[in-house]
Amino acid sequence: MSPAGAHPVVVVGGGPAGMAAARAAAAAGAAVLLVDSGAALGGQYHRQNSLHGGREFTLPAGVEHLAESQVWALEPVPGGHRLHIRTGPADSPERAGRTVDTAALVLATGAYDRALPFPGWDLPGVFTAGAAQALAKGQGVAVGERVVLAGTGPFLLPVAESLIAVGSRVAAILEAGDPVTGWLAAPGGVVAGRRRLAELARYTALLARRRIPYHHRSTVIETHGTGRVEAVTVARLDARWRVLPGSERRVAADAVCVGFGFTPQLELAVAARCALAGGFVAVDIAQATSVPGVYAAGELTGIGGAELAAAEGELAGAAAAARLLGARLPAPVRALRRVREGRRFAAALERAYPVRDGWRTWPRDDTVVCRCEEVTCGELRRAVAERDAVGVRSVKLVSRAGLGLCQGRVCGRAVAELAGLDDPGAAFARRPIAAPVRLGELAEAPPDEPAEPSPGPQQHPTRLEREQP
Amino acid sequence: MRVRIDGVAVLAEPGRTVAGLLLAQGRNAWRTTREGGRPRGVFCGIGVCYDCLVVVNGVPDVRACQRLVCDGDDIRTQHGAELPS
Numbered sequence: 001m002s003p004a005g006a007h008p009v010v011v012v013g014g015g016p017a018g019m020a021a022a023r024a025a026a027a028a029g030a031a032v033l034l035v036d037s038g039a040a041l042g043g044q045y046h047r048q049n050s051l052h053g054g055r056e057f058t059l060p061a062g063v064e065h066l067a068e069s070q071v072w073a074l075e076p077v078p079g080g081h082r083l084h085i086r087t088g089p090a091d092s093p094e095r096a097g098r099t100v101d102t103a104a105l106v107l108a109t110g111a112y113d114r115a116l117p118f119p120g121w122d123l124p125g126v127f128t129a130g131a132a133q134a135l136a137k138g139q140g141v142a143v144g145e146r147v148v149l150a151g152t153g154p155f156l157l158p159v160a161e162s163l164i165a166v167g168s169r170v171a172a173i174l175e176a177g178d179p180v181t182g183w184l185a186a187p188g189g190v191v192a193g194r195r196r197l198a199e200l201a202r203y204t205a206l207l208a209r210r211r212i213p214y215h216h217r218s219t220v221i222e223t224h225g226t227g228r229v230e231a232v233t234v235a236r237l238d239a240r241w242r243v244l245p246g247s248e249r250r251v252a253a254d255a256v257c258v259g260f261g262f263t264p265q266l267e268l269a270v271a272a273r274c275a276l277a278g279g280f281v282a283v284d285i286a287q288a289t290s291v292p293g294v295y296a297a298g299e300l301t302g303i304g305g306a307e308l309a310a311a312e313g314e315l316a317g318a319a320a321a322a323r324l325l326g327a328r329l330p331a332p333v334r335a336l337r338r339v340r341e342g343r344r345f346a347a348a349l350e351r352a353y354p355v356r357d358g359w360r361t362w363p364r365d366d367t368v369v370c371r372c373e374e375v376t377c378g379e380l381r382r383a384v385a386e387r388d389a390v391g392v393r394s395v396k397l398v399s400r401a402g403l404g405l406c407q408g409r410v411c412g413r414a415v416a417e418l419a420g421l422d423d424p425g426a427a428f429a430r431r432p433i434a435a436p437v438r439l440g441e442l443a444e445a446p447p448d449e450p451a452e453p454s455p456g457p458q459q460h461p462t463r464l465e466r467e468q469p
Numbered sequence: 470m471r472v473r474i475d476g477v478a479v480l481a482e483p484g485r486t487v488a489g490l491l492l493a494q495g496r497n498a499w500r501t502t503r504e505g506g507r508p509r510g511v512f513c514g515i516g517v518c519y520d521c522l523v524v525v526n527g528v529p530d531v532r533a534c535q536r537l538v539c540d541g542d543d544i545r546t547q548h549g550a551e552l553p554s
Contacts, residue, residue, distance in 0.1 A: 090516070090535035091528075113513065374507075405530070436519070
């Protein structure tokens with residue numbers, strides 16, 4: 001609970017960026033409320049084993065940590081924003097509702113794996129790389145005994161390490177891209193990322209010791225099995241990621257983990273009307289978005305890893321506190337330098353591991369594209385061609401793709417690309433209900449009351465947060 | 470903790486998610502889709518995809534990867550779209 005009358009800096013997300021933001025804001029003297037959907041701090045990167053209690057991270061006094069809490073809607077109110085939150089066991093109708101108003105909001109909602117549709121990607125036994133990582137690190141559970149990893153980007157390597165640690169045998173790691181060429185084209189990025197070379201050396205040694213094959217320009221193009229994955233078809237790819245005919249071979253596996261980079265969790269930033277650039281939230285040097293009082297940090301502003309996220313979080317938290325307290329704080333020089341270097345590395349990473357458009361030839365007509373609504377690639381193409389769907393709304397309505405429970409989080413980008421929509425990275429990001437809530441929960445939401453969070457040091461005597469019965 | 474999975478009594482440790490428990494039991498599917506009746510289990514593992522839905526204590530549409538198991542939970546397979554019982 002924040003002190004009565006104090007309007008806290010509100011941080012959404014408890015990963016590296018959110019934790020750093022909360023610490024920086026508290027250090028500057030602001031009251032802080034950190035809202036996170038996880039039961040333990042750390043987010044996806046520092047995934048703690050919840051069987052061991054998850055107490056690895058602590059936050060300073062002055063930070064209220066609201067765990068197991070979902071922000072399901074965000075709306076502008078005079079002077080700031082109002083967050084609607086449900087707290088309690090995931091998806092339980094018994095969660096407690098609460099609304100919080102703030103004049104200084106830090107969004108650190110992170111990102112999740114990007115998956116591409118291919119025949120059989122909806123068969124049980126196909127996981128995202130992040131799922132394999134979360135289950136291995138968070139639960140000590142292996143997703144399979146004999147696992148194939150496929151996708152693009154360096155994240156496949158730590159996932160392989162985690163899988164081996166819980167007893168899986170990694171049959172192969174398939175990198176669809178050609179990262180050597182990509183890195184050679186960006187030598188500045190190698191310099192900026194030099195601190196990661198030790199980590200890379202560790203993975204290379206692990207792969208050699210375990211004799212795990214690592215192939216460039218190949219991927220899993222199909223899974224086989226009755227009710228669960230029993231084998232996969234692996235194929236070589238050309239420079240645009242089209243399958244090289246005749247290169248297909250069958251590999252026995254009971255699990256496949258796929259990850260083609262990451263998709264930012266944009267819905268709260270979009271609800272706050274923050275400007276986007278290239279599918280990410282646009283920020284200035286202090287992590288301020290285009291909307292006064294709203295800051296963004298971490299993967300939301302570009303995929304750059306935990307170190308960059310934490311540095312951005314530190315800047316965002318300090319800026320949010322400065323706004324709230326009406327104070328001028330000394331510039332966090334070290335964090336600024338880390339952000340500059342991190343962004344250079346992130347840009348090089350993006351150039352080294354692009355997703356090539358040849359993936360659009362992988363799904364067949366009967367391949368499910370939207371997993372929730374079970375819309376196939378053929379149905380989507382026909383809906384777009386025959387019913388002349390232009391724009392995301394009409395594509396959704398004529399095909400039903402992206403209308404299911406996940407609201408296009410998994411398929412949105414792929415659907416947008418297959419349907420030829422503009423700005424495919426952000427086309428599906430508008431979700432006024434940011435997370436599904438039950439009708440009963442909606443029905444008990446309180447009527448809106450006027451509240452004016454103040455950005456200055458003078459505080460209103462009223463409490464801006466309310467607890468519902 | 471003692472819980473039931475599709476009527477069968479199972480022991481679970483504190484901190485287990487429903488998905489962690491089911492996978493540790495050797496299952497990787499516990500839902501069927503509304504249209505095609507196809508099996509589904511965990512996909513994204515971090516609460517984004519809503520594929521791993523399961524019925525907990527009569528309440529459908531609970532994400533198994535996000536829900537921590539509680540003592541006495543009655544967990545069962547979800548068939549298509551279900552209404553709360």
